[in-house]
Amino acid sequence: MSKRFVSIWLRYLATDWFSLHQPERKQHPFVLRSLSHGRMIVTAANAQAEQNGISKNRALADARALVPGLDVADDEPEKIQRVLAKLAEWCIRFTPCVALDPPDGLWLDVTGCAHLWGGEERYLNDIIHRISARGYQVCAAMADTPGAAWAVARYAAQPGVVPPQQHVQALLPLPPQALRLEPAITERLHKLGLHRIQQFINLPRASLRKRFGVPLLQQLDKATGQEWEILVPIRPIEPYQERLPCLEPIVTATGIEIALRQLLENLCGRLRQEQKGLRAAVFKGYRVDGKTEHISIATSRASRQGVHLFKLFELKIASMEPGMGIELFVLEAPVVEDLLPAQEKMWKASGGWDDERLAELVDRLATKVGSGVIHRYMPAEHHWPERSFAKAASLEEEPSMAWRTDVLRPLYLLPIPQRIEVTAPIPDYPPMLFRYREKVHKIVKADGPERIEQEWWLQQGQHRDYYRVEDEEGNRYWLFRLGHYHDKTFQWFLHGYFS
DSSP: OOOOEEEEEOTTHHHHHHHHHSGGGGGSOEEEEEEETTEEEEEEEOHHHHHTTOOTTOBHHHHHHHSTTOEEEEOOHHHHHHHHHHHHHHGGGTOSEEEEETTTEEEEEOTTTGGGGTSHHHHHHHHHHHHHHTTOOOEEEEESSHHHHHHHHHHOSSOSBOOTTOHHHHHTTSOGGGGOOOHHHHHHHHHTTOOSGGGTTTSOHHHHHHHHOHHHHHHHHHHHTSSOOOOOBSSOOOSSEEEEEEEEEEOSHHHHHHHHHHHHHHHHHHHHHTTEEEEEEEEEEEETTSOEEEEEEEEEEEEOOHHHHHHHHHTTGGGOOOTTOEEEEEEEEEEEEEOOOOOOOTTSOOOGGGOHHHHHHHHHHHHHHOTTTOOOEEEOSOSSGGGSEEEOSSTTOOOSSOOOOSSOOOSEEEEEEEEEEEEOSSTTSOOSEEEETTEEEEEEEEEEEEEEOOOTTTOOOOOEEEEEEEETTSOEEEEEEESOTTSTTOEEEEEEEOO
């Protein structure tokens, strides 16, 4: 499939934007001004001003002499560039690859997109019509290269769709300015009588390089496709993305569900072919009014089961507000992992961590109560209890060691040990009572000590002597003394609860 590009030229972008806020400015000459080298110049002029002989970079005093009572406003170039960026975001409904072409243009990589609109002519006309409906005057062209599309949009007598493989012929009758050359180069070409690209495109390259420099050849090669021109999209393109444009705006939850099922079917089919599975997905709806609605999900392990993924999305569909209607649906999978088909054993019942039903249950629970509530922990190679485990990234992660089963550990471990006051008959004996949060606990049973040394490779410090104790109410605790009993600076801490 040959590459296809669209160049959008918003010739009066700045003045159109000001006119959107004050519509009466569309009816008479209107310009923007800016200070340059100590004098006011015209930085942008609307169509009516141009018809009266006012052009960009003209002195404002001369412009006012041509049109008495000329409507003038201060230029705001930074704001206009933000407007251009917002228009670029809005154009993502036409293609995932939209790039800025400052100060008044956009580039679209539309390869493989036009068939969704019923052909290139209808596709380009829809782009022009929708941008015009937003209040901007627009010219646009489609060609095999960004440079050719740019040239045709701005200098062709009738901009439009250049048929595939015909972009060089479309360039021939255009002036040298269509190659995006520096003014000095175009002036030199015109002085030599080279007023059309066809007059120098076939001249010896050595002669062109000698007379006009390398930039002329580079721009000519970009326009003809001899040199690749890289477009930088405003958003990184997700490699796993499915798009579904709508003939009519969708305003119902049922319509949104149908679109989501279709996109999931397409995406999961592609993932299945490539032996991949998604760990995260985003479902977006581009509304007619320019706003975007989106919902997202995450899975505990790689999945390509469309039914399961739809159930996760289904819980959030109600939060999508279609407004006046959604005209484009996009499903993206920003996180994808390898998912090889596993051979099932006839003699082994399903279960354990490898059971897909467990992963699907975790996903549904996480979608309802939040992904930050459900965790899986794995053993870590540390002595101190609070360092002896770590959160697992997924259900498929394998532990590097086995859990210790030869020692008793509390059901609930405090993340930070809490200071307590302890009374013991002899410092090295188990405590008789301890005070925690203003409550005194009398100990009736105790077992210990279990010594756990400091991890010297991480930090220096004292050892811990742990005791399992039970108070008169039957509650069991895990206490430890930090430091040796001969050390007058030793302290006692509560670290966990057995029951």
